[in-house]
Amino acid sequence: xxxxxxxxxxTCTAPVNMAVIKYWGKRDSELxxxxxxxxxxxxxxxxxxxxxxxxxSRDFKEDRLWLNGExxxxxxxxxxxxxxxxxxxxxxxxxxxTDAAPLSLAYKxxxxxxxxxxxxxxxxxxxAGYACLVFALARLYGVEGELxxxxxxxxxxxxRSMFGGFVQWHxxxxxxxxxxxxxxxxxxxxxxxxxxxxxxxxAEKKPVGSTAxxxxxxxxxxxxxxxxxxxxxxxxxxxxxxxxxxxxxxxGQLTMRDSNQxxxxxxxxxxxxxxxxxxxxxxxxxxxxxxxxxxxxxxAYTFDAGPNAVIFALADTVAEFVEVVRRSFPPAPNGDQxxxxxxxxxxxxxxxxxxxxxxxxVPGAIRYILxxxxxxxxxxxxxxxxxxxxxxxxxxxxx
Amino acid sequence: xxxxxxxxxxTCTAPVNMAVIKYWGKRDSELxxxxxxxxxxxxxxxxxxxxxxxxxSRDFKEDRLWLNGExxxxxxxxxxxxxxxxxxxxxxxxxxxTDAAPLSLAYKxxxxxxxxxxxxxxxxxxxAGYACLVFALARLYGVEGELxxxxxxxxxxxxRSMFGGFVQWHxxxxxxxxxxxxxxxxxxxxxxxxxxxxxxxxAEKKPVGSTAxxxxxxxxxxxxxxxxxxxxxxxxxxxxxxxxxxxxxxxGQLTMRDSNQxxxxxxxxxxxxxxxxxxxxxxxxxxxxxxxxxxxxxxAYTFDAGPNAVIFALADTVAEFVEVVRRSFPPAPNGDQxxxxxxxxxxxxxxxxxxxxxxxxVPGAIRYILxxxxxxxxxxxxxxxxxxxxxxxxxxxxx
Numbered sequence: 001x002x003x004x005x006x007x008x009x010x011t012c013t014a015p016v017n018m019a020v021i022k023y024w025g026k027r028d029s030e031l032x033x034x035x036x037x038x039x040x041x042x043x044x045x046x047x048x049x050x051x052x053x054x055x056x057s058r059d060f061k062e063d064r065l066w067l068n069g070e071x072x073x074x075x076x077x078x079x080x081x082x083x084x085x086x087x088x089x090x091x092x093x094x095x096x097x098t099d100a101a102p103l104s105l106a107y108k109x110x111x112x113x114x115x116x117x118x119x120x121x122x123x124x125x126x127x128a129g130y131a132c133l134v135f136a137l138a139r140l141y142g143v144e145g146e147l148x149x150x151x152x153x154x155x156x157x158x159x160r161s162m163f164g165g166f167v168q169w170h171x172x173x174x175x176x177x178x179x180x181x182x183x184x185x186x187x188x189x190x191x192x193x194x195x196x197x198x199x200x201x202x203a204e205k206k207p208v209g210s211t212a213x214x215x216x217x218x219x220x221x222x223x224x225x226x227x228x229x230x231x232x233x234x235x236x237x238x239x240x241x242x243x244x245x246x247x248x249x250x251x252g253q254l255t256m257r258d259s260n261q262x263x264x265x266x267x268x269x270x271x272x273x274x275x276x277x278x279x280x281x282x283x284x285x286x287x288x289x290x291x292x293x294x295x296x297x298x299x300a301y302t303f304d305a306g307p308n309a310v311i312f313a314l315a316d317t318v319a320e321f322v323e324v325v326r327r328s329f330p331p332a333p334n335g336d337q338x339x340x341x342x343x344x345x346x347x348x349x350x351x352x353x354x355x356x357x358x359x360x361x362v363p364g365a366i367r368y369i370l371x372x373x374x375x376x377x378x379x380x381x382x383x384x385x386x387x388x389x390x391x392x393x394x395x396x397x398x399x
Numbered sequence: 400x401x402x403x404x405x406x407x408x409x410t411c412t413a414p415v416n417m418a419v420i421k422y423w424g425k426r427d428s429e430l431x432x433x434x435x436x437x438x439x440x441x442x443x444x445x446x447x448x449x450x451x452x453x454x455x456s457r458d459f460k461e462d463r464l465w466l467n468g469e470x471x472x473x474x475x476x477x478x479x480x481x482x483x484x485x486x487x488x489x490x491x492x493x494x495x496x497t498d499a500a501p502l503s504l505a506y507k508x509x510x511x512x513x514x515x516x517x518x519x520x521x522x523x524x525x526x527a528g529y530a531c532l533v534f535a536l537a538r539l540y541g542v543e544g545e546l547x548x549x550x551x552x553x554x555x556x557x558x559r560s561m562f563g564g565f566v567q568w569h570x571x572x573x574x575x576x577x578x579x580x581x582x583x584x585x586x587x588x589x590x591x592x593x594x595x596x597x598x599x600x601x602a603e604k605k606p607v608g609s610t611a612x613x614x615x616x617x618x619x620x621x622x623x624x625x626x627x628x629x630x631x632x633x634x635x636x637x638x639x640x641x642x643x644x645x646x647x648x649x650x651g652q653l654t655m656r657d658s659n660q661x662x663x664x665x666x667x668x669x670x671x672x673x674x675x676x677x678x679x680x681x682x683x684x685x686x687x688x689x690x691x692x693x694x695x696x697x698x699a700y701t702f703d704a705g706p707n708a709v710i711f712a713l714a715d716t717v718a719e720f721v722e723v724v725r726r727s728f729p730p731a732p733n734g735d736q737x738x739x740x741x742x743x744x745x746x747x748x749x750x751x752x753x754x755x756x757x758x759x760x761v762p763g764a765i766r767y768i769l770x771x772x773x774x775x776x777x778x779x780x781x782x783x784x785x786x787x788x789x790x791x792x793x794x795x796x797x798x
Contacts, residue, residue, distance in 0.1 A: 222629075222630055223625065223626065223663055223664075223667075226625045227622065230621075230625070231621050253669075257667075260666050260667055260669065260671045261621075261622065261667050263666055264622055264664065264666040264667040265663065267659050267660075267662055267666060268622075268656075269659075270655070271683075271687045272683060278676060278677045281673050284670075284671060288670045
């Protein structure tokens with residue numbers, strides 16, 4: 001680290017991840033320790049990523065934070081927890097050498113972060129955000145090694161965004177959370193045919209936030225307790241096996257069942273929490289009709305804490321299924337571009353597929369489809385032109 | 400029984416019941432033995448009832464059945480099972496006396512049945528229907544004593560319609576089902592202030608039938624298995640206590656939680672089953688806002704295998720809550736009569752209640768409200784003019 005320069009900064013990117021075995025409920029809300037293990041697919045940063053620049057300088061008077069260009073509260077306890085933990089790791093590391101002065105650990109930090117996707121996509125941006133923050137801070141302070149435990153303390157699912165491909169977040173047993181870490185099950189190159197479609201639903205309003213929601217579920221749902229204790233451990237083991245074997249039938253079936261079970265525990269919460277709306281339910285029914293028509297699992301849906309569907313499919317299914325979605329939810333004629341992200345080929349639908357699968361189209365119910373695939377973990381950007389902060393430590397382009 | 404007459408007939412009525420601890424899943428689909436006990440409130444026949452005339456004659460050539468004026472298949476296995484069981488009981492009873500010839504047990508039977516409520520109400524008419532059939536056949540053949548076990552073999556929940564007031568259907572342990580019977584927990588007079596509002600939702604289509612649905616749930620939902628084995632027994636005991644103590648707070652809370660848990664197990668079914676739609680969810684949210692405003696449980700919702708809500712409340716809450724529903728779901732100006740059944744007084748809503756509870760009205764989403772209360776069990780009608788069959792054993796008014 002060149003600590004004699006006025007401002008030292010690094011810029012990194014980090015991915016969004018989508019759980020296929022869901023995390024819902026904390027056993028320790030301070031350390032963010034989950035009641036069960038979870039497993040996710042890291043999505044490719046070409047389509048969905050957070051970029052974060054972190055800077056330190058002896059001239060900074062206070063910690064400052066900018067999110068998507070707007071200044072935000074840098075005193076947020078979760079952000080401060082990540083900062084404290086990274087500094088602690090840095091201190092520990094430097095304790096064993098004498099070549100670096102610990103002075104910079106007392107400097108204030110400036111952080112700027114932005115997403116390349118709209119918040120409207122309803123994808124958990126906090127996971128990518130905290131993963132990116134922790135990755136950038138670690139590079140800034142020269143910290144290496146296990147960082148998912150730190151990211152977890154920013155946002156639980158952020159620990160899974162610290163790796164690419166297929167990632168398991170181990171529940172862990174220790175009260176201090178040292179064993180509640182993420183681990184890569186397989187890299188993104190392991191299953192090159194796997195594709196992901198995000199179906200962005202036109203939602204009327206923001207649903208219950210996941211932090212408040214999961215706490216109410218832990219407090220009131222006997223079904224969630226049973227799921228976490230008795231059902232998830234076996235599901236994790238099965239899902240790891242399906243991924244290792246690239247068994248889409250098994251992977252898809254279990255993904256759908258686990259999404260449904262998560263939403264079932266939300267409904268068993270009191271008062272009940274609903275994240276699926278009538279459009280979500282139509283997408284679920286459509287996926288089942290489509291699979292039934294083909295006689296096997298060609299597409300698998302999963303829903304997080306919102307109405308948007310995430311669909312897994314193999315590459316050779318994408319063009320046909322996208323056309324099925326387009327026919328089932330005809331886009332508004334003057335609306336946004338309907339298919340975004342990776343290219344999607346064209347497909348003509350056989351008459352018997354249309355009549356069996358496409359029933360009662362609902363125009364405009366899906367705003368757009370984002371086509372992506374599994375991708376790598378956080379990246380360091382070498383090109384200084386990509387820093388979000390200028391040499392003065394303030395957002396570029398700001399007055 | 401006057402067996403020398405050409406046609407012998409009796410006419411009875413039977414009530415609908417609404418489960419507050421839900422039945423979902425059979426352990427024996429032939430005998431209709433449930434995986435858990437359930438508990439229901441019998442609704443008053445002034446608003447909702449089935450009327451059934453059963454007749455026998457040596458002149459009848461075959462069993463015949465008319466439902467709401469339309470001839471239906473009298474060979475239906477469930478109907479034949481009830482007929483067989485009642486005849487068996489009659490034979491058993493007559494076996495101990497010599498004054499009655501068993502000849503009439505071989506006669507063919509004519510049955511006519513009709514409901515005083517439209518099928519559109521989405522209320523399980525099969526419960527009232529089979530309760531009424533069994534009650535009528537028993538009177539026809541002079542059978543007395545425990546009949547819920549027979550009604551259960553027509554339609555599971557029919558056994559609960561064999562009693563008025565508050566009724567528990569015991570799961571039972573025996574493989575032959577002899578101990579899977581209904582029992583009155585308290586008569587309808589026990590809680591005179593209790594009222595019931597059926598909110599009939601404008602539904603787009605018929606949902607998955609409950610017989611097929613519950614079988615899929617038993618086969619695929621691990622949460623249903625846990626609910627039936629580990630959670631329902633304690634819930635039944637609590638609900639009995641709340642009813643005995645006329646504790647509306649406890650009764651209402653548990654009613655809502657159990658409805659939500661039942662629908663959660665439907666969502667955990669694979670493929671998932673959805674009975675609640677967006678309007679159902681708005682009613683749920685409305686009930687929670689209304690209770691939150693009052694700081695206690697004033698209304699409690701429950702939903703069966705469809706989107707219609709059944710609301711329990713005490714008499715002094717009805718006028719206000721009906722007005723809240725009317726403001727939240729403004730009736731179509733030229734629609735049907737919005738409030739039906741028992742009289743509902745008028746109520747003016749305080750401004751702070753309106754602003755806290757009535758958000759974003761959805762015109763026309765509720766077709767009408769039926770106001771009723773707990774009522775008695777099946778009744779024998781003495782007046783021959785009420786028979787649905789004429790002296791010729793055919794429906795009155797038919798050519």
